[in-house]
Amino acid sequence: MKLKRALFAYAAATALSLTVVNAHAAETVRIVIGVGEGSAVHYGVEAFTKDLGERTNGDLRVRVFPSSLLDLRQTFGGIRDRVVDSGYMVLNLFPGELPEAQLPIELAMLGRNSYAMAGAMSEYILTCEPCIQERLSANMVPLGNASTGTYAILGTSPMTTEAELQGKKLRAAGGAWSRWAAAMGAVGVSLSGNEIFEAVSQGTIDGAMNAPSELTSIRLIDVATHVTTNMPGGTVHGLDLMSVNRDFWRGLNNEQRRAYMDAAALANAATTWKFAADVASNLKMATEKGITISEASAEAKARSDEAIQADLANIIQITTDTHKIEGAEEKIARFQDLVTKWGGLLPLDRQWSPEEIAEVYRSEIFSKLDETSYGL
Incomplete structure (x- = not known):
């Protein structure tokens, strides 16, 4: 009888031990990067x-899956259906699913400071009830955004004046850049990223409006001869690498959700910082290779700024008629105010580290999200 009681006690202790171990077992977050x-x-x-x-x-x-699992267009559905827990989404690829998110994306040409644009986009989305609701309806929880570096002209001839731009065919990343090109006398050409190098090398287009980081990432450094650094400007700041499946989010406890949000702030900051760092290093490599690095003339820059300001009326119409957004004019003004705010919080007159940027994102945005209720 004593032996039987001893065996029972041992079995109970073992079961309790296994329960404790299982309760603290590590959970794997599955993230796809396309x-x-x-x-x-x-x-x-x-x-x-x-x-x-x-x-x-x-x-x-974290376990990272490559694009062979889900490409950029498949990732939205993959997160929604929990094929993965999270993944990298370029939000402008999903205007039908995420119309509210398109409004700040359409304001791409406001981008002059990528740290500020990522901060403005993150704050806008995470404090915009319709933006959050459209993501929750897709079984996702948004957790901020990153931004590319500021766009330049990477071309095969000088393009620093209005005269030099006339008739030039330039790859445009979206409608904002196409409209800018038309206003400046050039022609915006829609091409995917993997088509740009061939189009430039064969002379099908005269250059690309892209961040200088693309000089190496798609090898434009081998075909470009001139870079105009301060025109057209603009950023792609709808880069979402931290949104998570809502069922996954609900499965985390409060402490884990807080940790996840704070770590997401660093992910957005580090991604944006790397894009900006790649711009600087690529321009240095381009100079060493003999590529001419120039700024637009004062006259061309002034005309560019006028075109960008005038385009706001087009954006009001596009977001109202195409994306069916209510109160577009007020929402545009709000995003403009956020861009100004974040430009003051993260000015470019000093060097920033990813950790320093993340701390600003946390204090201004993520600390104000309640982990006990947000996204649930």
Whole structure:
């Protein structure tokens, strides 16, 4: 009888031990990145992985899946249906699913400071009830945004004056850049990223409106001869690498959700920082290779600024008629105010580290999200 009681006690203790171990077992966060390794997005997710592991004492680990699982267009559905828990989405690819998010994206040409644009976009989305609701309706929880570096003209001839721009065919990343090109006498050409190099090298187009980081990422450094650094400007700031499946989010406890939000701030900051760092390093490499780096003339820059300001009326019409957004004019004004605010919080007159940028994102945005209720 004593032996039987001893065996029972041992079995009970073992079961309790296994229960405790299972309760603290690490959970794997499955993230898909639909772009090649070595990208700024990979850099940001690596920073996130390390930070999240430290904040949760290893309870949340990250496994990254490549684009062979889901490409950029498939990732939205993959997160919604929980094929993965999270993934890298370029939000302008989903205007039908996320119309409210398109309004700040259409304001691309306001971008002069990528740290500020990522901050403005994150704050706008995370304090915009219709923006949050359209994401929740897709079974997702938004957690901020990153931004590319500021766009330049990467071309095969000088393009620093209005005369030099006349008739030039330039790859445009979206409607904002196409409208800018038309206003300046050039022609915006819609091409995917993997088509740009061939189009420039064959002379089909005269250049591309892209961040200078693309000089190496798509090898434009081998065909471009001139770079205009301060025109047209603009950023792609609808880069979402931290949105998560809502069912996954609900499965986390409060401490894990807080850790996840704080680590997401670093992911957005580190990705944006890497894009900006790649711009600087690429311009240095271009100079060393003999590519001419120039600024637009004062006259061309003034005309560019006028065109960007005049385009706001077009954006009001596009967001109202195409995206069916109510109160577009007020929402545009709000985003403009956020861009101004964030330009003051993260000015470009000093060097920033990813951690420093993340702290500003946390204090101004993520600390104000309630982990006990947000996204649930």
